[in-house]
Amino acid sequence: MVRKVNEDACLNRAEDGLWAVADGMGGHAAGDVASGRIIKELAAADASDGLSSTATDIERRLIRLNLELRELASSENMSTIGSTVAALLLAGKFGMCIWTGDSRVYRVRNGQIEQLSQDHAFVEDLVEKGILSREDAAGHPQSNLVTRAVGAQDHLKLDMEIFDLQDDDIFVLCSDGLDKELSEQEIAAATLSHAPDAISQELVNLALARGARDNVTVASVTVVAQQRQSATAGNPAADDEVKELQREADEDTGARTDFSRLACNTNPSPILDDEAVTVRRRDLPPGDTSKD
Numbered sequence: 001m002v003r004k005v006n007e008d009a010c011l012n013r014a015e016d017g018l019w020a021v022a023d024g025m026g027g028h029a030a031g032d033v034a035s036g037r038i039i040k041e042l043a044a045a046d047a048s049d050g051l052s053s054t055a056t057d058i059e060r061r062l063i064r065l066n067l068e069l070r071e072l073a074s075s076e077n078m079s080t081i082g083s084t085v086a087a088l089l090l091a092g093k094f095g096m097c098i099w100t101g102d103s104r105v106y107r108v109r110n111g112q113i114e115q116l117s118q119d120h121a122f123v124e125d126l127v128e129k130g131i132l133s134r135e136d137a138a139g140h141p142q143s144n145l146v147t148r149a150v151g152a153q154d155h156l157k158l159d160m161e162i163f164d165l166q167d168d169d170i171f172v173l174c175s176d177g178l179d180k181e182l183s184e185q186e187i188a189a190a191t192l193s194h195a196p197d198a199i200s201q202e203l204v205n206l207a208l209a210r211g212a213r214d215n216v217t218v219a220s221v222t223v224v225a226q227q228r229q230s231a232t233a234g235n236p237a238a239d240d241e242v243k244e245l246q247r248e249a250d251e252d253t254g255a256r257t258d259f260s261r262l263a264c265n266t267n268p269s270p271i272l273d274d275e276a277v278t279v280r281r282r283d284l285p286p287g288d289t290s291k292d
Contacts, residue, residue: 006032006215007023007024007025007031007032007035007083007215008021008022008023008024008035008175008177008215008216008217009021009022009024009032009035009036009038009039009083009217010022010039010173010217010219011039011042011043011087011219012219013042013043013047014221016047016048016054017047017089017090017091018042018045018047018054018087018088018089019087019088019171019173019219019221020038020039020042020085020086020087020088020173020219021085021086021103021173021174021175021217021218021219022034022035022036022038022039022083022084022085022086022103022150022175023035023083023084023085023101023102023103023175023176023177023215023217024082024083025080025082025083025084025101025146025149025151025152030072030076030078030081031081031082031083033072033081034069034081034082034083034150034151035083035085037065037068037069038062038065038083038085038150041058041061041062041065042058042061042085042087044061045057045058045061047089050091050092051089051091051092051094051095051096051162054089054091055089055096055098055160058087058098059098059158062085062100062150062156062158063156065150065151066150066151066153066155066156067154069081069082069150069151070151070154073151080151080152081151082149082150082151082152083101083149083150083151084099084100084101084102084103084120084146084149084150084175084176085098085099085100085101085103085150086098086099086101086103086104086105086117086173086174087099087173088105088171088173088219088221090165090221090223093164093165094162094163094164094165095162095163095164095165095171096160096161096162096163097116097117097160097161098158098159098160099117099120099158099159100120100148100149100150100156100157100158100159101119101120101121101146101148101149101150102119102120102121102146102176103117103173103174103175103176104117104119104172104173104174104176104178104179105117105161105171105172105173106171106172106173106174106184106187107163107169107170107171107172108169108170108171108172108187108188108191108192109166109168109169109170111188111192112188113184113185113187113188113191115184116161116163117159117161118159119146120146120147120148120149120157120159121145121146121147122145122146122147165223166223167223167224168222168223168224169222169223170191170192170196170199170220170221170222170223171220171221171222172187172191172199172203172218172219172220173218173219173220173221174203174216174217174218174219175214175215175216175217175218176214177207177212177213177214177215177216177217178203178204178207178216178217178218180207180213180214181206181207181210181211181212181213181216182203182206182207182210186206187203190202190203190206191203191220196220196222196224199218199220199222200218200219200220203216203218203220204216204217204218
């Protein structure tokens with residue numbers, strides 16, 4: 001059958017250093033409602049005071065929306081009204097991704113691609129436990145089963161990854177409609193062989209050419225200029241990590257321009273205990289001794 005509704009949604013707030021992709025949960029009613037409301041909340045998030053305050057506001061908004069979607073599903077006699085989300089924030093010398101579910105954030109740096117987010121999915125758990133190989137995971141019959149999403153459970157769990165920025169970093173945010181069709185190597189090759197303003201559409205086109213079993217949404221962000229000052233990172237307590245990084249980022253007087261583009265497939269092909277936030281740090285300057 002062909003999906004009658006595109007359950008993907010996306011956000012481009014390049015002027016504020018904020019981008020996002022949301023993917024309404026396939027197989028559940030009103031997935032497009034959930035993804036649309038996530039993007040609406042992120043569009044209204046306060047991004048005026050750097051990474052720390054922006055991340056805090058996004059967390060607050062998504063936790064509140066999670067409860068609202070749970071109540072809506074109950075009132076409509078639906079099991080779940082939910083959506084994954086992956087967001088990217090850039091400020092000063094640092095960036096952060098925030099996600100829940102299996103929408104992804106990739107980074108291409110020095111010709112190498114790395115998935116910064118980690119899928120909250122049943123098969124990913126099996127891979128992490130050594131029960132399933134990475135190769136076998138792609139064709140697993142339950143590969144679409146996510147273990148976290150906004151609206152999926154009473155208590156929302158978000159992951160956050162903090163990292164440094166380098167000149168020419170390319171970030172790709174996508175719904176799982178992209179990684180179902182393209183390997184990481186193919187995604188990297190497309191980003192490296194196209195101009196920044198053509199990357200997103202090229203990736204969508206490649207997925208469509210493969211048959212696109214699901215909606216495909218891609219946002220690409222390229223760091224095209226970054227003047228740096230030397231800095232080191234300390235080792236603050238977990239709940240102070242983002243604030244510490246933001247203080248350092250505020251000291252950076254260099255200029256940075258982000259070039260971003262969005263591409264959405266709006267004509268999909270046939271498809272056969274309290275909130276917890278995990279914060280990790282990656283690629284920070286020498287002197288940082290924190291552990292994942």
